[in-house]
Amino acid sequence: MIFHSAAYDKVGYGLIIAKAALSMGMEVHTLFTYGALKRLARNNTDILGEETDSEILEIVENGLTLGIIYPISHQIKDAKRLGMKIYACVTTMTLLDIHQDELIEEVDKVTGIASFLDIASNATISLYI
Amino acid sequence: MIFHSAAYDKVGYGLIIAKAALSMGMEVHTLFTYGALKRLARNNTDILGEETDSEILEIVENGLTLGIIYPISHQIKDAKRLGMKIYACVTTMTLLDIHQDELIEEVDKVTGIASFLDIASNATISLYI
């Protein structure tokens, strides 16, 4: 799975898929790039953000309040516990000027796209979110 | 195929791909979530909506008027006739407060992500739209 969009609903739903896959015994490898990578920077993970569509934003806020949606940070912890791997795209880190020591501890590795494609080429399902 | 975005052009183009695949003898299974799921609620299928980019919106309106683009409801009927399966994501239904009896009749089943991944893991092509 490649996470590109920073939109709350996209990252959140991607993680729901990841958790379902992990629960079914699949391996899940995720690469975070562009807007999505910003969510791996400490204190940025759960920001609602400007990149979430306004109509969807209401649904998300409502879901968070009612406890139907879990915060992204919470979901990342759950997915990690189930074995999900998180890679941060090194090119995007340079671009966004994010340093390795600013990343949340759940990140497994800072990596390039080639290494990630190497893993993805053995995957049964590939998703670009 | 997972439909996430509510944008008219994304749902519409996804269905064009689905119909092409079905015509070639492939099986097509679709899961509708978030914004895209709203289009499965009766009377909502063909709404142009705020989530379609304004520049793209003009192209879509023009295409619909000229008959180059078919309405989404029309495309869903066509794809169903060719054998497409439509699943509505149960988590999103709770989130959007959409009840099963509000869904269009073309929906095959309300389902969870795990059941869908089970099907997707046998797919040759997986698309997240």
Added chain:
Amino acid sequence: MIFHSAAYDKVGYGLIIAKAALSMGMEVHTLFTYGALKRLARNNTDILGEETDSEILEIVENGLTLGIIYPISHQIKDAKRLGMKIYACVTTMTLLDIHQDELIEEVDKVTGIASFLDIASNATISLYI
């Protein structure tokens, strides 16, 4: 790979993935549709455009100035040199009223979705961007 979004960061990052895959000896076939197709029209390839999120736009402009991001036209040339195939979706061309002679020379073929799916069904990784 199917390029749908016109957003500068999405097309740009998709091409980065393509180049990495090509460098690793994979074959890469790309279909350009909707907003993304507009970038295959001459003089339109590198436009920053309204479909790029404003927050992301700043990052892209900054990256281009610093030389961390290469212009899309530059990346297309690089990827073509490595063997990438570019197909322009014929349905979208009708819709956008773009004629074959307006396309950049890097386009290999104007084609339908069925032909592209035929190629994609043999792919190990499929991405919808």
